[in-house]
Amino acid sequence: MMTLTINIERLLHELDLLALITDCPPIQDRPLPGTTQAVTRIVFTPRDLEARAWLKELVLAAGFTVREDAVGNTFLRWEGTDAGLGAVGTGSHTDAIPYAGMYDGTVGVLGGLEAMRSLKEAGFVPKRAIETLMLTSEEPTRFGIGCIGSRLLGGVIDPEAADRMLDRLPETDASAPTGLTLADVRQAAGFHGSLAGVKLPIGHYHAWVELHIEQGPLLEREGIELGIVTNIAAPSSYRYTVEGFGGHAGALLMPDRRDALCAAAEMILSVERHARAANANSGGVDTVATIGMVGVYPGAVNSVPSRVTLILDLRDTDVARRDGVLSAFHADIAEIEQRRGVKVQEEIVNADAPAKSSEHIVETVETICKAEGVSYKKMVSRAYHDSSFIAVVAPTAMLFIPSRAGVSHKPDEYSTPESIAVGTRMLALALAKLANE
Amino acid sequence: MMTLTINIERLLHELDLLALITDCPPIQDRPLPGTTQAVTRIVFTPRDLEARAWLKELVLAAGFTVREDAVGNTFLRWEGTDAGLGAVGTGSHTDAIPYAGMYDGTVGVLGGLEAMRSLKEAGFVPKRAIETLMLTSEEPTRFGIGCIGSRLLGGVIDPEAADRMLDRLPETDASAPTGLTLADVRQAAGFHGSLAGVKLPIGHYHAWVELHIEQGPLLEREGIELGIVTNIAAPSSYRYTVEGFGGHAGALLMPDRRDALCAAAEMILSVERHARAANANSGGVDTVATIGMVGVYPGAVNSVPSRVTLILDLRDTDVARRDGVLSAFHADIAEIEQRRGVKVQEEIVNADAPAKSSEHIVETVETICKAEGVSYKKMVSRAYHDSSFIAVVAPTAMLFIPSRAGVSHKPDEYSTPESIAVGTRMLALALAKLANE
Incomplete structure (x- = not known):
């Protein structure tokens, strides 16, 4: 040498x-x-x-x-x-x-x-x-x-x-x-x-x-x-758009709200929970889920958010386990949509091998x-x-x-x-x- | 006339x-x-x-x-x-x-x-x-x-x-x-x-x-x-800064995370819950809580959020009831800080009569x-x-x-x-x- x-x-x-x-x-x-x-x-x-x-x-x-x-x-x-x-x-x-x-x-x-x-x-x-x-x-x-x-x-x-x-x-x-x-x-x-x-x-x-x-x-x-x-x-990332109903923060009363940010908060906690569960089930640490970007519309102190965008980064060494986390997240999203009267759209940014x-x-x-x-x-x-x-x-x-x-x-x-x-x-x-x- | x-x-x-x-x-x-x-x-x-x-x-x-x-x-x-x-x-x-x-x-x-x-x-x-x-x-x-x-x-x-x-x-x-x-x-x-x-x-x-x-x-x-x-x-608003620990979305594993956004998501849901509870307890609709602005730092798809800012708008016709919601929120924040290893700072923007x-x-x-x-x-x-x-x-x-x-x-x-x-x-x-x- x-x-x-x-x-x-x-x-x-x-x-x-x-x-x-x-x-x-x-x-x-x-x-x-x-x-x-x-x-x-x-x-x-x-x-x-x-x-x-x-x-x-x-x-x-x-x-x-x-x-x-x-x-x-x-x-x-x-x-x-x-x-x-x-x-x-x-x-x-x-x-x-x-x-x-x-x-x-x-x-x-x-x-x-x-x-x-x-x-x-x-x-x-x-x-x-x-x-x-x-x-x-x-x-x-x-x-x-x-x-x-x-x-x-x-x-x-x-x-x-x-x-x-x-x-x-x-x-x-x-x-x-x-x-x-x-x-x-x-x-x-x-x-x-x-x-x-x-x-x-x-x-x-x-x-x-x-x-x-x-x-x-x-x-x-x-x-x-x-x-x-x-x-x-194997990395993957997904863009979510949560559509709720906006209005004045003082005048739109709590029973009438379909707050896109509150729905998004539940999604953030849902995917975190499922990634931790995947690790617990496998006894490993290879599943990681991150939401690193949040956009709030209209984004004013005194406006109820009508639309929120989230970007999820989800990775695993095992593609099947990664897909399992995503499926569990989808089930939660469906429940959140139903309960909160919001619509969530998913766009796959990338899902690589x-x-x-x-x-x-x-x-x-x-x-x-x-x-x-x-x-x-x-x-x-x-x-x-x-x-x-x-x-x-x-x-x-x-x-x-x-x-x-x-x-x-x-x-x-x-x-x-x-x-x-x-x-x-x-x-x-x-x-x-x-x-x- | x-x-x-x-x-x-x-x-x-x-x-x-x-x-x-x-x-x-x-x-x-x-x-x-x-x-x-x-x-x-x-x-x-x-x-x-x-x-x-x-x-x-x-x-x-x-x-x-x-x-x-x-x-x-x-x-x-x-x-x-x-x-x-x-x-x-x-x-x-x-x-x-x-x-x-x-x-x-x-x-x-x-x-x-x-x-x-x-x-x-x-x-x-x-x-x-x-x-x-x-x-x-x-x-x-x-x-x-x-x-x-x-x-x-x-x-x-x-x-x-x-x-x-x-x-x-x-x-x-x-x-x-x-x-x-x-x-x-x-x-x-x-x-x-x-x-x-x-x-x-x-x-x-x-x-x-x-x-x-x-x-x-x-x-x-x-x-x-x-x-x-x-x-x-009576209107009031508060700015919250949640300090966690950031890092690479792939390499920072779930057990090591102190994700500022996941902590912030819990805060968003906490204040919503307490405002709804205040209405339920009073049989009215006069308490309204809104988080209308969220800032995520560094704000990248593949970075675990290290810092999040939230602005809360909290209003009530009754100042004591408004303060009660804030106290309940503070108790939740303390628990979230403890459990997730994050620090939350509150700044009163205004609290009017x-x-x-x-x-x-x-x-x-x-x-x-x-x-x-x-x-x-x-x-x-x-x-x-x-x-x-x-x-x-x-x-x-x-x-x-x-x-x-x-x-x-x-x-x-x-x-x-x-x-x-x-x-x-x-x-x-x-x-x-x-x-x-």
Whole structure:
């Protein structure tokens, strides 16, 4: 195995610079290790475009090439000596939900770039091309569905339907579209051409490995340096519209009310209860249900809510158990509709399958960890990732590094320099090994 | 009693014109009687300033004078023959919550103006001055508290505290201030000077009568033309901040959650339950509790809510019963905090006393109704009004006209031309009678 040094100072500095491209107020000084930057960087906003431009400069300076597809997926490519072979890929995303942290996704993009640079500086010559991808809109903030770039690469979303998706850049009402579509927004951002051309042919990637923070507490708690992901949980999300009857908060008397928010409150508690029951019944913790967005119409102190929108995120490692929670929730909704005189509509935003990692890639990484004396465990990813969809067209695996206290999607999300260095080094060695197969 | 004709066509036309000054899409044709316009006209927004300018032109054209105070309360004045006597006042508001109707408040301002014009055209000469007021921000949309103009006139809010109130022009988070204060916003709108000068001296008004739509179903249901308000229910509102613990919707497992939204859902259902119980215990319907605004932070599909803000509107004709509901709610909040590991903070936005009408004015209106053959009933106002606060510095009463189906604060709020004409005529006759006392 080759000797390889990662330039961790360069990588940390770039993570800092990227974090300052944010719609949150920047922290000017970061006096202590572990002081982190709040990041809001929603796809195709000015901050996202700024981050893309900054990344491309970095890549060109490192001597790699850049290609962008019609949805803005950005391929940082290092050509191999044998142009006839499928490439080895890595990558992740740089978009961030409102008031998120600075490591989710970014470690996989800048870590991928650093892996390529370190290998190049170490004199490594790859037989297969190596690519780092910056994937568009892993986060569902703007269009209601996550992993838009990787879904298109994997061909698991209809390109025309994708182009018609409504822009829901967060405003007062969680379900209120801006009137624009993905087609409008991506073209305004400079990404033209048909989305049908985004799908990757089988064979484009010989192998794909994504580096990511764990976003859970297990690795830190157990003192393990690296997680090798064997399965990714099946995610789904649903939009609910509760229609009641509004009116003046003083004059509409309690017996006459069909308050959409009170009905929605019962729904919020119902799905929480059923997810907890699914865990209790299975003796596990694999079912998670979250309502993270609520829109109240008309949204005034002195108006009884006539309409409420909720978005449910429901995940499980077992699709049948996930469907069971949804069925129990549906039964409660029917009862709430009946008792409260409201109407509830459900719209499926996405309901995806779980993904299974390539045994060959998992074994390759295990072998490297053993040779390098890096502690690892095989684990399930409960968060879904771009790799869920790349997995449809390529053998994939993921590498996790520890997240402080398991915190993610919050400004205090943090991974240590040591963890980032180990993860990036294992990624680089895996890419090198796979590129010479 | 004098002969008096109201120019109802002129008044209806002006109500239509004012309704078109809205941040909602205008309806160009109104083919059927009862087709109404959705109105959003939040205080000190461009639409509100446009409405104010339009109203002033109308008033000057009618030969009355205009005075504006430091908070933008606008006095349309018809001088009387005896300058030494207190005036007779009427008026209401023209601001409107998001997607409201076109009659709430506006009937009292344009109806007041029409009453003055009709009396003048009929050759009436008042001994006391007659004033119609357009009062600033009766709706709490922007600063979280309603009746700002009339509270200052009545001296029931500290002028310096009022100037420090935070602008909360509706955005994603129901509690997120824009960073501006009332002082900033009113001065930017052109209203300068100290708010301390707004308070009216006792005696400024000999009597005050406000014309308003009922915003409830009773008059229509009982086929009665006019309501004479004897009491106004005691309003209160409270802002709650629920602090839980956020994280990634996939990775933060159910046993580790302290979800602020699930806690808030229990609070929503708790206060609803206690309001219904208070009605059941009293055998009445006078307790009403509403949560009309919810803010969820960070507000992303795949983030567990770490903070939720709720605003509660709680009203009763009986202050002790209202306080009882609040106490029961507090006990539930303490239990929810304990069980779910969240912290809930309460901030009192306002907690006002009920207002009682002047018996003399109520009797004056009753006498006029009997003489004119207009059916009336004495009633309680469950919505609060500017008159609640004018009542602190002047003898007051209110006149209600029927609201179709009791609907208010919604675009289909409607009162018939006949109802508006009767209400305006009774108002004019009452103003004339009181002005010559």
